[in-house]
Structures are given as C-alpha cells and as structure tokens.
Amino acid sequence: MIESFLGRLRRRLRLVWAWATTAWVAPVVATVVVATVAVGWLLPWGWPEPAAFGVLGVVLSLVGVGAAVQRLPSAAVARAADRGLATGDSFAAALQFRGSGGPFAEAIEQRAEAVATGADPAQAAPFRSYQRRWLLSGALLTLALGLAVAPNPQDQVRADRAATNELLEATADRLDEEAEALAESPENEPIVDQVTTLAQELRQADDLAAAQQLLDDAQRTLASARPDNFASQRAATEGLDRSLADRPLSGPAGQQAKPAAQQLADTADDLGQLSPEDQAALDKLAERLGDLAATQSAGNPAVADALAEAAAALGAGDVAGAQAALGEAALAQGAAAGAVAAQLGANQAAGALANAQAALGKAAAGQGQGAGQGQGQGQGAGPGQGAGQGQGQGAGQGQGGGGGAQGQVSGAAGGTGSGRGGAGTSRGGDQARIDSNDGATIIDPLSLTPGDETSLGGVPGGASAEVIGQGDGPTTAGLARVPLAEIVGQYADRATTAADQQRLAPSQRRLVGDYFDLLSQ
Amino acid sequence: MTEPTADHQTATSGNGTPASASAVDMTPERCAETVAAIEAEIGRVIVGQHALVKEVLRALLAEGHILLEGVPGLGKTMLLKALSESLDMPWSRIQFTPDLMPADIVGTQILHQGADGARELQFRPGPITANLVLADEVNRATPKTQSAMLEAMQERAVTIAGETRPLPRPFMVMATQNPLEMEGTYPLPEAQLDRFLLKAIVPFPSADELVTIIERTTGSATTQPRPVADAGTVSAMVALTRQVPVPDHVVRHAVDLVVASHPDHEQAPEAIRRYVRYGASPRGVQAMILTAKATAIMDGRPSVSVADIRAAAVPALRHRLVVGYEATADATSTDDLVEALLAQVTEPTSGIRGAP
Numbered sequence: 001m002i003e004s005f006l007g008r009l010r011r012r013l014r015l016v017w018a019w020a021t022t023a024w025v026a027p028v029v030a031t032v033v034v035a036t037v038a039v040g041w042l043l044p045w046g047w048p049e050p051a052a053f054g055v056l057g058v059v060l061s062l063v064g065v066g067a068a069v070q071r072l073p074s075a076a077v078a079r080a081a082d083r084g085l086a087t088g089d090s091f092a093a094a095l096q097f098r099g100s101g102g103p104f105a106e107a108i109e110q111r112a113e114a115v116a117t118g119a120d121p122a123q124a125a126p127f128r129s130y131q132r133r134w135l136l137s138g139a140l141l142t143l144a145l146g147l148a149v150a151p152n153p154q155d156q157v158r159a160d161r162a163a164t165n166e167l168l169e170a171t172a173d174r175l176d177e178e179a180e181a182l183a184e185s186p187e188n189e190p191i192v193d194q195v196t197t198l199a200q201e202l203r204q205a206d207d208l209a210a211a212q213q214l215l216d217d218a219q220r221t222l223a224s225a226r227p228d229n230f231a232s233q234r235a236a237t238e239g240l241d242r243s244l245a246d247r248p249l250s251g252p253a254g255q256q257a258k259p260a261a262q263q264l265a266d267t268a269d270d271l272g273q274l275s276p277e278d279q280a281a282l283d284k285l286a287e288r289l290g291d292l293a294a295t296q297s298a299g300n301p302a303v304a305d306a307l308a309e310a311a312a313a314l315g316a317g318d319v320a321g322a323q324a325a326l327g328e329a330a331l332a333q334g335a336a337a338g339a340v341a342a343q344l345g346a347n348q349a350a351g352a353l354a355n356a357q358a359a360l361g362k363a364a365a366g367q368g369q370g371a372g373q374g375q376g377q378g379q380g381a382g383p384g385q386g387a388g389q390g391q392g393q394g395a396g397q398g399q400g401g402g403g404g405a406q407g408q409v410s411g412a413a414g415g416t417g418s419g420r421g422g423a424g425t426s427r428g429g430d431q432a433r434i435d436s437n438d439g440a441t442i443i444d445p446l447s448l449t450p451g452d453e454t455s456l457g458g459v460p461g462g463a464s465a466e467v468i469g470q471g472d473g474p475t476t477a478g479l480a481r482v483p484l485a486e487i488v489g490q491y492a493d494r495a496t497t498a499a500d501q502q503r504l505a506p507s508q509r510r511l512v513g514d515y516f517d518l519l520s521q
Numbered sequence: 522m523t524e525p526t527a528d529h530q531t532a533t534s535g536n537g538t539p540a541s542a543s544a545v546d547m548t549p550e551r552c553a554e555t556v557a558a559i560e561a562e563i564g565r566v567i568v569g570q571h572a573l574v575k576e577v578l579r580a581l582l583a584e585g586h587i588l589l590e591g592v593p594g595l596g597k598t599m600l601l602k603a604l605s606e607s608l609d610m611p612w613s614r615i616q617f618t619p620d621l622m623p624a625d626i627v628g629t630q631i632l633h634q635g636a637d638g639a640r641e642l643q644f645r646p647g648p649i650t651a652n653l654v655l656a657d658e659v660n661r662a663t664p665k666t667q668s669a670m671l672e673a674m675q676e677r678a679v680t681i682a683g684e685t686r687p688l689p690r691p692f693m694v695m696a697t698q699n700p701l702e703m704e705g706t707y708p709l710p711e712a713q714l715d716r717f718l719l720k721a722i723v724p725f726p727s728a729d730e731l732v733t734i735i736e737r738t739t740g741s742a743t744t745q746p747r748p749v750a751d752a753g754t755v756s757a758m759v760a761l762t763r764q765v766p767v768p769d770h771v772v773r774h775a776v777d778l779v780v781a782s783h784p785d786h787e788q789a790p791e792a793i794r795r796y797v798r799y800g801a802s803p804r805g806v807q808a809m810i811l812t813a814k815a816t817a818i819m820d821g822r823p824s825v826s827v828a829d830i831r832a833a834a835v836p837a838l839r840h841r842l843v844v845g846y847e848a849t850a851d852a853t854s855t856d857d858l859v860e861a862l863l864a865q866v867t868e869p870t871s872g873i874r875g876a877p
Contacts, residue, residue, distance in 0.1 A: 013876050020875025072873060079770065080871035082826075092768045093824035104766055107549060107823035125876050 002094055002109075005116035010077050012121040018067035022060070023130035023137075029059050030140030037147045044157035049148050056141075084124030087115045161207075167363050168211050171356045172199040178352040187338055188345035194218065195349050202356075208364045215357045222350045223500060229299060230343050231496075232489015235520030236299025237336045239485065240292060249288065261334035268326035271319050279317075286314035289326075298486045302332040347513065354506025361505075484519075492516035547757035553821040555750050555758060556582070562607035562746040567600050568737065569730035576721040576836055577604060577695065578819065581755065582762040583811035585718020586674050586694040588659075588709075588840060595723045596734075597697050601655040608755055609748035610691075612653035615670075617662035619705065623669030627679040628686075644681060649673050652689050652752055656696035660706045670694070671713045691755045697723075711799070711843050718808050719833075720840035722856075758818075765814040767825040770869050775809045775830045781866045782842060782858075790865035792858055796848035801841035808837035827868050835859045 033052045040048035078091035094112035097105055179195040182188040198218050205211040227233060240260045248258075249267045258266070267285070274282060293307035306329035313321035495516055499509045556578055563574050573589075577600065580587040589597050598614060605612035615626060628647035634640045648654065649670060656670060673679050674694050678687045696717065698709075714720075726734060737744065750758075781788040783800030793800070813829035839855040848858070871877065 013871075013873050016875040017873055024874070070873075075770070076871045076873055079869065080873055080876040083868070083871065083877035088822055088826040088828060089768055089771060089824060092770060093766060096768050097766045097824065100766070102764060102766065103761065104549060104764065104823040108766065111823060128875060 001116045002091065002112050005119055005121070006074065006077050006081065006091065009081050009121040009124055010072050012125050013072055013077060013080060014067045014070060016125045016127060017070055018063050019127050020130070021063050021066065023128075023133045025059060025063070026137035027133055027140065029055060030137040030144065033144040034140050034147070037144045040154060041147060041152055042154070044154045044161065046158050046161070052144060052148070081119075081124045084126070085115060085119060087112075090115050164208055164363070167208075167360065168202050168205055171211070171359060172202040175199040175202065175352060175356060178349065182345050182349060185341065185345055187342040188349075191222075191342070191345050191349045194221070195352070198353070208360055212357065212360050212364065215353050215360065219350060219353050219357070219506065222346050222353070226343060226346065226496075227339075228493050228497075229489050230340075231492025231516050231520050232299030233336060234299070234340045234343070234517070235485060235488055236296045236303070237333065237340050238520075239295060240300070240303065240333060241337070243292065243295070247288075249285065259333075259337065261330045261337060264326050264330035264333060268323045268330065271314075271323045271326065274319065282314045282317070282319075286311040286322075289314065295485055299489050300332070300336050303329050303336060306332055347517075350506075351510050354510050357506045488516065488520050492520060547754070547761050549761065549818060549823055550821070552758045552761050552818050555754060556819045558749040559604070559607045562749055563600065563603045565744050566603040566746055567596055568733045569726050570596065570600070570723070573721055573723055574600065575819070576719055579812050579815040579833075580695075580719050581691065581693055582758055582815035582818065583718055583808075584691055584693065584759045585808065585811060586696065586716065588714070588717040588720040589695060589697045589723050590700055590720065591697070591723025592701060592725070593699060595725065597695070597723060598655055598657070601653055601695050603746045605653045607746040607749055608653075609751045610652040610755070611689075612655065613648035613651040614655040614657060615648045616657045617659050617666070619661060619663060619707075621662045621666045623666050626666065626670050627673055628681060630682055642682075644684075644686070646686070647679070649679060649694075650686075650688055652691055652693070652755075654692075654694045656694055658699055659696040660698050660708050662707065664707050664710070667707065667709060667713060671709075671716050675716050689752070691752060691759055711841075714840045715802055715804050717840060719812060719836040721836055762811070762814050762818050765817050765823070765825055767810060767814065771813070771825050771827050771830055772810065774827050774866070774869050775806050775813070777866050778809070778830070778834055778838070778862055779803070779805045782838060782862055788866060790861045792853065792861040793842075793865075796844050796851070796853050796858060797842050798845045799843035801838050805838050805841045808841075809833045812837050831863055831868070834863055838862070 032055055036048050036052035036055065039045065040052075074095055075092065078095050079089075081087065081091045082089045090108070090112045093108045097108050099105070175195050176199045179192045179199065182195065183192045198214060201214050202211050205214060237260075244258075244260045244263045249263050250270055289307045289311035293304045293311060296304035296307060306325050310322045310325035310329060313319070313325055492513075495512050496509075499512045504512070560574055560578060564571075567574060577587055581604070591597065601612055601614070615621075624647065626647045626649050628645055628650060630642040631645050632640055633643040659667060659670070662670075673688065677690070677692050678685050680686070777788070779801045780786050781790070781800075782793060782797065782805070783789060784794045784797045786800070789797075789800075809830055810825070812833035813825045816829045816832060817823070817825045835856055838859050842855045842858055844853075844855060844858070848854075
C-alpha cells in the first residue's frame with residue numbers, strides 16, 4: 001500500500017513539477033515573446049512572430065520532457081507525502097527503518113500503511129495557483145498576441161519581400177527550365193552552367209535590385225562573349241549549308257541533305273576518283289567552289305580561303321592540293337557551324353535572361369509605383385526608337401517613357417530611392433538621325449536623299465566613322481551596290497553594338513538581334 | 522556550613538540501572554500510557570502548567586536535567602514533589618545559598634563511633650543522592666558549589682575521598698533560577714548551563730488557574746498523587762526513549778538549526794549575527810534529538826518528526842546561546858533569537874519544485 005501510494009504520488013509530483021516550472025518560467029518566456037514580437041514591429045524581419053510563439057512551444061516541450069525524465073527519489077516523494085498530508089514524517093520513517101528491527105519498526109510500518117490507505121495524492125501534492133505569475137504571464141502573452149495580430153508597419157515590407165522572393169524563385173525556375181532545354185545540345189554546356197549558377201544566385205539575391213544586377217552582369221558576360229561578326233558568320237555558315245543543300249557539289253539537287261562540311265569532305269574524297277579526262281567537271285567544280293568562296297569571305301573567311309585555294313588548285317589541275325584544301329574547308333565549316341550553334345544557345349540564354357530581366361523590371365516598377373520620381377529625355381525625328389533615362393528618389397523604382405521630344409516619368413514623392421527610366425518610342429520631326437547619349441547612329445534609309453553618305457560607328461565624317469554606302473533615296477536607284485550577304489554581317493554587328501550602347505530594354509535588343517538574324521538567313 | 526533544607530530523602534531505589542519487572546515489558550504503547558498516567562496524577566495537584574509538566578516529563582524520559590526559570594511561588598517544588606510521588610521515587614530539595622558548600626550537596630565522610638567504641642569514617646550521602654533533585658535558586662550559590670553539583674549532574678556520580686559513588690538512576694535535577702533579585706547572585710556560566718537538557722520558563726498561572734489553586738491550597742482537603750510508576754519503569758521508559766528512531770532528514774534539520782545558531786555561519790539569521798556571540802554547542806543537537814524522542818514517545822508516535830525537533834528547539838537552545846550586550850540593550854531574548862533561527866531554517870522540503 002505504501003509503495004502503491006508513493007507510486008501514484010510520484011506521477012502526481014511530475015505534473016506538479018511541470019505546472020510549477022511552467023509558472024516559474026512563464027513570466028520570463030512571456031517577456032521574451034513580447035520582446036520578440038516587438039522586434040517584428042521595428043524591423044522588417046519575417047521570423048520574429050513565428051519565432052516568438054515557437055519559443056513558447058519549445059519551452060512547453062522542454063518542460064514536458066523535463067517532467068517526464070525528472071528524477072524523483074523515493075525519499076523526496078515520501079517527504080512530499082509527509083509534508084502534504086502532515087503525517088509526522090511517517091513515510092520517510094517507514095522507508096528508512098523498514099526491516100531495521102527494534103521495538104518501533106512494526107509500529108512505523110503500520111502507521112505509514114494507515115496513512116497511505118485512502119490517501120489522495122492530489123491532497124498530498126496540490127497544484128498551487130501561482131496567481132500573480134499567471135496573471136503577469138497572461139497579460140504579457142495577450143499583449144504579444146495583440147501585437148502579432150494588429151496591423152504592423154512592417155507587414156507591407158515583409159509582404160513585398162515575400163513577393164520578391166517568390167518572383168525570384170519563379171524567375172530562377174524559368175532559368176532552370178531554360179538550362180534544361182539548352183542542355184539538350186552538347187555545345188551549350190558552358191552556357192548551361194552559367195544559367196544554372198545564375199538561377200542559384202537569383203534565389204539567394206537580397207532584393208530585386210541585386211537580382212537585376214546579377215542579370216545585367218550575366219547579360220553583359222554573354223554579350224561580351226558574342227563574336228562581333230556573329231551575324232555574318234552565321235549567315236555565311238548557314239548560307240553555305242543551304243546553298244549546298246539546294247545545289248550539292250555532287251549528285252542531284254535535293255537528294256543530299258548532308259551538311260556543307262560533310263559535302264566538302266565527301267567531295268575531297270571524290271576528287272581522288274576523278275581522272276584527268278574529267279577536266280570539264282573539275283573546271284565546273286572549281287568555278288562552283290570559287291563562287292562559294294566569294295559568299296564566305298565576309299562571315300567565314302577561313303572557309304572562304306580554303307575554298308578559294310581548292311578552286312585555284314583545281315584550276316591548276318592540282319587535285320591533291322584541292323583535296324587538301326577541301327579538307328581544310330570541311331574542318332573550318334564544321335568548326336564554324338559548331339560555333340554558330342553554341343552562340344545560338346547563348347542567344348537563347350540571353351533571351352531568357354532578357355525575359356527574366358523584363359519580369360523583374362516590371363515587378364520593380366510595380367513596387368515603385370507612386371513612390372518614385374524620375375525624368376526621362378528623348379529626342380527623335382521620324383520613325384525610330386528613343387530611350388529614356390531617369391533618376392528617381394523614392395522607395396522604389398520609377399518608370400519613365402520617352403514620348404515625342406521628351407519623356408518624363410513622375411511619381412509621388414516619398415522616401416529616398418532610385419528610379420530607372422523606361423524606354424519610349426519617339427516619332428515626328430524631320431531629322432534623319434536620333435542622337436543618343438553615346439553617339440551611336442541608326443540610319444533611316446527612307447530619309448536619305450540621293451548621294452547622302454551613310455556611315456556607322458560614330459559621327460559622320462569623323463575618324464571613327466565608316467562609310468558603308470550612299471543612300472539612293474526612297475525611289476531612286478542608289479549608287480552603292482553592295483551584296484546583302486556581304487554587308488548584312490556588318491549591319492548586324494553595328495546594330496548590336498548600337499543597341500547595347502543605347503541601353504535598350506533587353507526585349508528590344510533581342511528584337512534587333514532577331515531582325516538581323518532573320519535577315520542573314 | 523548550612524545544611525540543605527529538609528525534604529531530603531536518600532535514594533532507595535537503585536544505584537545504577539535499577540532492574541524492574543516493568544522494564545522488561547516496556548513497549549511504546551505502555552510507555553505512552555504510563556506517561557499519560559503520570560501527567561494525570563501530577564495534574565491532580567498542579568493546576569495548569571501543562572506545558573511545563575510536559576517539559577519536565579520530556580527531560581525525565583530523556584534522562585536530562587531541566588532548568589526552570591520563574592518567580593517564587595509558582596509551584597516548582599510542588600511539581601517535583603508531585604512527580605516524585607507519582608513515580609514513587611525519592612527526591613530531595615536543595616535550597617542554594619551563598620554559604621552552601623559542595624559537601625553539603627554531594628555528601629561527606631563523618632567520624633562514626635560504634636557501640637564498641639571503634640571509630641571509623643562513614644560516608645553520609647548528600648541531597649544530590651536522590652532520583653529527583655530540586656536545586657532551588659541555583660544561582661545563589663557560589664560557583665564552587667554550583668560546579669560541584671553540575672559535575673555530579675554531568676557524571677551522574679560523586680567522588681568523595683577518592684571514591685566515586687554513582688548516583689541512583691534515573692537521575693534528574695530540576696534547578697530553578699529566579700529572574701528577579703539578581704543582586705548577589707552568581708549566574709551560571711555558559712558551560713554549566715550547557716549541562717541542562719532543557720530550560721523551561723515557568724509562567725504565571727491564569728486567573729482561572731489561580732482561583733483553582735487558591736481553592737485547593739486554602740482548604741482542608743489535600744490531594745496526594747498516586748504512584749503509577751517506579752524507578753524501574755522510568756528507567757525502562759528512558760531506555761525505550763533512546764531507541765526511538767530518528768530519520769536522517771530530521772537529524773539533519775536539528776544539525777542545521779544548531780549550526781545556524783552560530784553568528785559566523787552563512788545560514789545564520791541577521792538577529793543571530795547581531796546579538797549572539799557564541800552559538801549552541803553539539804550538546805544542543807543532542808538535547809533537541811533526545812527531547813524530540815521523548816516528545817514522540819509521549820505522543821505515542823514510533824518515530825521522531827521534524828515538528829518534534831522544532832518544538833524542542835526553544836527549550837533546548839534558549840540557554841545555550843551566548844548573547845552580547847546588544848541583545849540586552851535591545852530587549853531581545855534568546856527565545857526571540859531561537860524563533861528567528863526557526864524562521865530562517867525552515868522545515869526541509871521534498872526538493873521537488875511545486876511540491877510541499
């Protein structure tokens with residue numbers, strides 16, 4: 001009976017210990033909770049409120065575990081029973097002198113048995129009220145709950161931050177998808193790594209500005225890696241493929257779908273089978289190779305040189321030399337095709353970055369709406385494109401648009417921040433050139449009068465300018481006669497350079513790039 | 522040399538541990554019953570003073586000596602006489618005076634001439650040779666005489682002419698001090714006080730009790746207590762009292778109280794630090810434990826509790842604290858200091874948070 005009662009009392013004492021410990025730590029914990037929630041009012045951190053109530057859960061869990069594992073010696077339990085039931089130390093004496101013999105041992109045991117019979121552990125170890133502690137703790141927790149529920153000046157900041165993180169995550173996901181698509185082509189392996197790394201960095205970016213900076217840097221890196229003559233190289237390489245597909249060097253047209261490099265290699269092999277009596281065929285082949293060399297001179301000079309050398313060798317009857325030259329041409333063409341494919345992957349990645357940049361820019365503009373100031377300026381004549389730049393103050397980013405002669409972005413003042421001017425389209429006027437900030441020139445052929453010189457890359461007539469022809473006006477045949485295949489590469493390069501210098505929106509830069517890509521095809 | 526006052530009876534019931542049939546059969550229940558009977562018989566003579574009677578009985582069961590402090594006329598002598606009669610044991614009363622000599626207490630050798638004319642030295646025991654001794658106004662004797670009696674109290678034997686003679690058992694001295702008329706007295710030194718198991722304050726009776734006292738003492742009827750025990754029974758009760766078990770935490774609590782009575786101890790309360798020069802000696806712990814054992818067995822309980830210790834603290838420690846002049850100046854009694862001690866050293870708890 002004694003052991004049974006003490007066992008029940010031991011379980012009761014664990015609850016009493018938990019209750020008392022909770023009451024003991026409650027004011028401290030409640031104070032910590034209030035302080036933590038208050039931090040959420042002062043700083044735009046997202047963790048204070050969850051952490052504050054997490055502390056509560058952790059403390060309660062620890063108390064529960066502590067009560068479960070608390071070591072309660074029998075002597076302590078007996079002492080609690082003696083004090084709680086005012087037994088005159090009956091249980092303690094019974095535990096200590098059990099089996100010790102003597103004239104009092106049996107009486108001690110019987111007395112403890114009598115006390116244990118019908119004794120209630122709850123009476124021996126009642127829950128104390130700890131009224132003041134609970135009142136204080138309750139008041140503090142109520143205050144903490146109120147602070148957590150009440151509208152918080154930092155809520156909007158946290159919501160914006162969450163939206164930003166979500167946007168960055170979505171943007172990073174799209175970049176990952178793009179990387180997966182690019183990974184299908186082995187030439188894109190370096191680009192895939194770049195895009196994947198960028199996606200990871202975006203996920204860890206602190207804010208939109210940092211993310212945009214990352215995207216800017218990545219785009220700049222891609223742009224710097226792009227060959228200056230990519231458009232002409234691509235036009236030449238793909239043009240050679242199409243030309244040889246339409247008119248194979250050997251065999252009927254359309255029957256051979258082999259790429260140009262393969263055809264050149266096959267032709268080199270076939271040359272060994274021709275006899276000197278086939279001079280007519282050799283001459284014809286030489287002429288064809290010469291024509292092809294002419295088409296490759298601008299964009300693919302290595303292939304052009306090899307083809308020209310092969311044509312010359314054939315014309316001289318040097319079949320072996322022609323074979324060697326054709327082999328070199330095949331290798332050069334293969335290399336050029338690979339480079340073009342890799343660059344196309346880079347272009348695709350750049351497009352994805354541009355889209356991501358646009359999405360972030362749009363989100364940034366949305367965040368800065370009504371809280372930024374900006375100014376944009378643009379000048380233009382006739383159809384064209386203008387760019388606006390703005391500097392703003394405010395907690396966000398402003399968006400500016402150039403319209404007509406001048407674009408302006410405005411927003412309500414508030415705080416201090418940075419604004420970014422947007423791009424606008426300007427029309428009107430009778431000036432043929434739109435002067436941009438960096439002096440790049442975009443030619444409007446329709447505005448040229450017969451005899452006007454057109455130049456690229458600087459101020460007309462300046463040292464850095466390059467005359468590329470003369471305008472012949474809208475309806476008049478011009479004096480310049482330059483094959484498109486020869487000049488389109490330069491056009492594309494200049495346009496790309498100008499577009500980069502103009503700081504156009506990525507989507508617009510991509511539009512310019514796509515235009516010249518299509519033109520070169 | 523002044524002879525001790527009358528009522529001196531020599532011991533007749535033993536010279537060591539008297540054997541008695543009742544001693545063999547003594548049980549806790551019988552002990553409690555006997556104590557209750559003794560208390561009842563004393564109550565037939567002594568009006569009120571229940572706490573004092575219990576203190577005396579505790580000292581008897583613990584075989585200790587008790588120092589009573591109270592003004593004359595409160596029934597101290599009658600209490601000892603009633604106790605003696607209820608126990609059927611010889612008792613003596615020694616009225617201490619300044620000219621009382623040690624031999625007047627412990628006894629002496631006299632030259633005796635027999636019928637045949639032969640002379641020999643015979644030992645004539647002093648009044649100390651009794652089971653119950655009332656040393657009245659012990660602070661009026663000189664320190665030399667006090668020392669002789671207190672030595673006999675401690676040793677439970679007297680030494681005369683190089684021969685040690687044990688005193689009868691049980692042996693209890695009930696000394697009294699008059700808190701008034703301190704002029705020309707020799708207050709007992711601390712070392713002597715330490716030999717008293719308890720010090721009890723004899724309170725003045727209440728008005729109702731006083732009425733009863735007057736009725737009993739001014740009439741013709743006299744009441745005599747009936748003997749309900751003897752020396753053998755008391756010795757058996759004393760032996761049984763010593764066997765009452767004391768749990769460890771109870772002993773520890775008694776020790777804590779005593780060590781905290783020392784002003785240089787970290788647990789000493791502020792009042793102790795301020796007023797006490799020397800705390801209680803280890804005899805203080807012994808006194809508390811023995812008194813607590815007696816309390817338990819008188820209450821019919823088979824073991825000592827913390828409450829018994831705390832109840833014994835004041836009578837066992839009040840005369841063992843050596844206080845400084847500051848206590849006298851601030852009218853702080855040793856009872857106040859022991860109460861402060863009890864307030865400081867609380868009952869041992871279970872040590873479990875939230876539990877009693």
